Amino acid sequence: MQDSRKSILSWSLYDWANSAFATTVMAGFFPIFFSSYWSNATSAQESTFYLGLANSLEAIIVAILAPILGAIADKGSYKKRFLITFTFLGCVMTSALWFVQAGSWQMAVIFYILATVGFSGSLIFYDALLPAVASPKKVDFVSSLGYGLGYIGGGLLFLVNVLMYLKPAMFGFVDEVAAIKAAFVSVAIWWAVFSIPIMVFVKEPVFHKRETLGKAVKAGLKQFAVTFKAIKSLKVVGMFLFAYWFYIDGVDTIIRMAVDYGTAIGFPASSLIVALLITQFVAFPSASAYNWFGHRIGV
Numbered sequence: 001m002q003d004s005r006k007s008i009l010s011w012s013l014y015d016w017a018n019s020a021f022a023t024t025v026m027a028g029f030f031p032i033f034f035s036s037y038w039s040n041a042t043s044a045q046e047s048t049f050y051l052g053l054a055n056s057l058e059a060i061i062v063a064i065l066a067p068i069l070g071a072i073a074d075k076g077s078y079k080k081r082f083l084i085t086f087t088f089l090g091c092v093m094t095s096a097l098w099f100v101q102a103g104s105w106q107m108a109v110i111f112y113i114l115a116t117v118g119f120s121g122s123l124i125f126y127d128a129l130l131p132a133v134a135s136p137k138k139v140d141f142v143s144s145l146g147y148g149l150g151y152i153g154g155g156l157l158f159l160v161n162v163l164m165y166l167k168p169a170m171f172g173f174v175d176e177v178a179a180i181k182a183a184f185v186s187v188a189i190w191w192a193v194f195s196i197p198i199m200v201f202v203k204e205p206v207f208h209k210r211e212t213l214g215k216a217v218k219a220g221l222k223q224f225a226v227t228f229k230a231i232k233s234l235k236v237v238g239m240f241l242f243a244y245w246f247y248i249d250g251v252d253t254i255i256r257m258a259v260d261y262g263t264a265i266g267f268p269a270s271s272l273i274v275a276l277l278i279t280q281f282v283a284f285p286s287a288s289a290y291n292w293f294g295h296r297i298g299v
Contacts, residue, residue, distance in 0.1 A: 007133040008142050010197035014126050015146040016153030017194030018090070020187045021119050022255075023154040024161050025094060028276055029180050030112060031260035032269050037177060038100060038108040044264035048257070054109040055256050059249060061113070062120045069121060071227065072220030073128040080204050083125040087195050090118025095188035098181045129198070132205050155280030157190050162273055 035047040073079050093115035100108045134142040161183040164171050168179040231238045262272045 002131075002133060002135045003138055004133070006201050007203070008138075008145070010201040011126075011129060011133045012142065012146040012149045013153075013194050014198040015150030017191050018087075018119060018122060018126075019150035019154030020157045020190045021090060021094060021115070022150075023158040023276070023280060024183055024187045025097075025112075026116065026119075027255050028158060028259060028273055029161065029165070029183055030097075031257070032263060032273070033180050034105065034108060034112075035260060035263060036269075037102050037180075038105040040103050040105060048260050048264050050105060050109070051260050052253075052257060054112055055116075055253070058113045058116045058120075059252070061117055063245070065117070065121065066124060067227070068221060068224050069124050070128070071224040072217055073125055074220070074223065077204055079125045079128045079132075080199060080202070083122055083129070084199060086118045086121035086125065087191065088118070090115050090122060091188040091192045093118060094191070095185050097184040126198070129202055129204065133202055151280050151283045153190075153194065155277065157186065158277055158280060161186065162277055165273065166270060 031051060034051050035044060039047040039050060069082065073082065093111045096111045097108065097115075100111065130139065130143065164173065164179040164183055165176055168174070168176055171179065171182075173179040173182065231241070259269070259272045259276065263269050
């Protein structure tokens with residue numbers, strides 16, 4: 001039901017849920033743990049190369065899957081089913097990082113790539129559910145609410161995880177290694193628990209006769225092919241999408257590699273983590289302000 005408070009809050013809470021992965025895992029502790037615990041690299045530069053390679057492989061997988069999954073989302077009433085599937089993948093692979101032993105960088109990379117594919121894939125179907133909860137007049141507000149709650153939710157758990165990392169004994173951990181591994185598990189639990197509202201209270205509308213999953217996938221692939229051919233004749237659209245792909249990949253690279261790069265050039269890991277924590281709470285009012293900005297310029 002559009003514009004229902006329960007539906008809007010339930011939808012927005014999914015950003016609160018999965019942003020914990022973006023902050024604690026992708027931007028924060030995975031880069032640090034990869035270079036200091038999992039990597040067998042002989043230098044910080046080599047470790048950074050391996051981490052960059054992992055992020056590049058994930059980006060390529062998502063770039064291939066995203067338009068196909070988007071087309072499937074449009075063709076069948078399976079958005080929530082795919083959302084649950086990718087969320088499950090992300091949560092399981094994130095918690096699996098607990099079991100990766102020192103020096104096993106290959107296993108860490110595999111789990112990380114699969115977890116990130118789960119994260120990115122879930123966002124496709126999360127965004128696809130926005131029209132189910134918000135009318136066109138409220139899309140800006142609801143979208144900004146989701147972003148804002150994401151920064152708060154991700155920031156709150158990240159704050160706890162940072163304290164676990166800085167003061168492991170206070171939380172009953174023997175050292176920083178145990179604290180960071182527990183932080184990964186806490187992300188999986190947080191993500192899973194706060195995903196429940198969108199799965200229970202957001203109803204996916206059926207605008208046409210419900211197709212079987214197989215037919216929806218087939219129709220989605222066909223639609224993707226049609227769209228791809230159409231873009232070839234619309235040079236402005238193609239140029240925009242191509243430029244946006246490079247732009248957003250640049251942003252993602254900064255988010256995912258900044259902490260690793262900082263440690264490689266000598267900044268203390270604790271200082272970088274605290275700086276990242278501060279940005280979370282600066283970003284919340286900025287996301288809220290974007291709603292006002294969108295109304296002003298008509299986005």
